[in-house]
Amino acid sequence: MKFAILSDIHANLDALEVVLKDTKEQGCTHYVCLGDVVGYGPNPRECLEIIRNMNCPTVMGNHDEYVAKEQALTGFNPMAADGIKWTRAQLNAEEKQWLRDLKYVRAVDPFTIVHATLDLPERWAYVFDKLAAAASFNYQHTAVCFNGHTHIPIAFIRTPAGIQGGLYTKIKIEVARKYFVNVGSIGQPRDRNPKASYVIFDLINNVIELRRLDYDIAAVQKKIRAAGLPESLAQRLEQGR
Numbered sequence: 001m002k003f004a005i006l007s008d009i010h011a012n013l014d015a016l017e018v019v020l021k022d023t024k025e026q027g028c029t030h031y032v033c034l035g036d037v038v039g040y041g042p043n044p045r046e047c048l049e050i051i052r053n054m055n056c057p058t059v060m061g062n063h064d065e066y067v068a069k070e071q072a073l074t075g076f077n078p079m080a081a082d083g084i085k086w087t088r089a090q091l092n093a094e095e096k097q098w099l100r101d102l103k104y105v106r107a108v109d110p111f112t113i114v115h116a117t118l119d120l121p122e123r124w125a126y127v128f129d130k131l132a133a134a135a136s137f138n139y140q141h142t143a144v145c146f147n148g149h150t151h152i153p154i155a156f157i158r159t160p161a162g163i164q165g166g167l168y169t170k171i172k173i174e175v176a177r178k179y180f181v182n183v184g185s186i187g188q189p190r191d192r193n194p195k196a197s198y199v200i201f202d203l204i205n206n207v208i209e210l211r212r213l214d215y216d217i218a219a220v221q222k223k224i225r226a227a228g229l230p231e232s233l234a235q236r237l238e239q240g241r
């Protein structure tokens with residue numbers, strides 16, 4: 001049994017389609033989504049429809065929340081705020097309601113999913129170091145938890161000897177350890193690798209594998225410009241940052 005762990009699609013339909021094709025070729029039968037389905041990208045409705053139709057466990061991301069709850073955008077960088085305002089205008093009330101109803105954390109036997117962190121998930125903190133990972137591990141009751149939010153695929157592993165963290169491509173799950181694994185972003189990678197990122201969790205072999213895929217970045221950039229979204233949102237896709 002193979003789970004595809006999808007995160008931070010950010011309304012990038014072209015990247016999502018390439019990823020979903022790959023999940024099928026790789027034999028994935030189950031799906032989860034870690035949030036930020038919308039925001040930044042030019043196809044929020046299409047991406048939302050795909051994820052809703054998949055009927056898979058999905059948690060709320062900060063962009064989903066800001067788009068759906070119509071709250072003030074203080075503290076947001078102007079580029080992200082423009083993207084959220086534009087996205088709000090694209091979605092209907094029913095679509096926003098679906099986003100509003102998402103939970104912050106979900107248990108998906110035998111693992112957990114969250115957008116940002118398990119301690120105070122509604123605060124949208126970023127886990128870049130062992131200290132932040134340690135705070136989240138305190139609330140992690142399964143061996144494995146997947147998250148997104150930073151758009152950078154790194155994994156933290158808690159062993160009896162302490163916490164280690166770093167880049168990964170494959171992780172074999174071992175007993176007496178806990179894993180907090182960021183699966184990277186499908187629609188807007190930020191690790192200076194522009195390829196779409198997602199993870200396959202193979203429950204038979206207990207292996208987590210990071211997948212990176214090329215997609216038609218130029219096509220998405222064209223749509224971003226046509227929509228009147230900020231130019232920097234188009235440029236960052238090819239830079240992967």
Ligand code: ZN
Pocket residue numbers: 008010036061063149150151
């Ligand atoms: Zn995001």
